[in-house]
Amino acid sequence: PQRRFGRVAAVTAVVAAIALVVTGAVIAQGYDTQKSEAVESSVWVTKASGQYARVDTDLKQLSTVRDAEDPSGVVQHGSQGIVFTQGFRQAWDVDPADPKALVEGSAAAASTSSSESSGGSTGASTPSGTRQVLSNGDWAAYLTDAGTVYVQQLSAQGSAGKPVPIDPLQQEQTTKGAEGYVATAVAVGADGTVALYSAKERAVRVYDAARGTWTGDAAKLASPPPA
CATH class of the missing domain: 2.40.10.480 (Thrombin, subunit H)
Known part of the structure; x- marks a missing residue:
């Protein structure tokens, strides 16, 4: 890990x-x-x-x-x-x-x-x-065997404090039937910034958990790490 x-x-x-x-x-x-x-x-x-x-x-x-x-x-x-x-x-x-x-x-x-x-x-x-x-800090990120990522705000109470799935391809999956995003690795910052790397995309995506929005597009890596 x-x-x-x-x-x-x-x-x-x-x-x-x-x-x-x-x-x-x-x-x-x-x-x-x-x-x-x-x-x-x-x-x-x-x-x-x-x-x-x-x-x-x-x-x-x-x-x-x-x-x-x-x-x-x-x-x-x-x-x-x-x-x-x-x-x-x-x-x-x-x-x-x-x-x-x-x-x-x-x-x-x-x-x-x-x-x-x-x-x-x-x-x-x-x-x-x-x-x-x-x-x-106040944020946790879960990575599953299937490559799904969940984000949780630790200080939140009730249903707001439960892990929530995040998927940058959710809209495409809904409208075009595309496959869901598969993360290979994830990291989380104290401000709620979540970085996801996909070996399939050979790129990094960034999610702002505090705002509930994706930041920019997928950043392709010239020399991606091994899968």
Whole structure:
């Protein structure tokens, strides 16, 4: 995933990376670090062995550790976080005041799940086939196995905070029956700028998520990266 991000960042100047400094002691314990605002003193991280944790960046130590069933990653805006499990198939909202164990069907997870199902003890389903989730600031981008890209505003509430599919060829697909856009890689900026690269087009397209509009035309690459 980092390699894909690097390819897109190398061909477009619209995506800015925000660096997060987490101590070597935390990394040595096997937790995967995530991007977060530099002013945020608590950062959520995940561990492949089945845990997620909160890191106190002021004290440079773990302050909270909870179980998570097959954690895949985490995105964060401010103190709020979403932990992904089951190979990015499920998403759980994390309550910073009372983080729960994220294990499907458990009573502890019932009040934590963002699922709309009656039991509430199962994480909410992510877009079908999600294989990668990237975040920056208030924005997250989902990339599926089929090459579909979804964008989510992390601070939005209710239906406005759900992932929304974006497709630069949607109008052509509707009027001319053209095939949908297939993304190979995606990157997202803190201002909501989303850069998509398609190996089929050998070009980069840019979407302004804050405005809900596409910016310019596809930018063909003279030397596109390998598919």
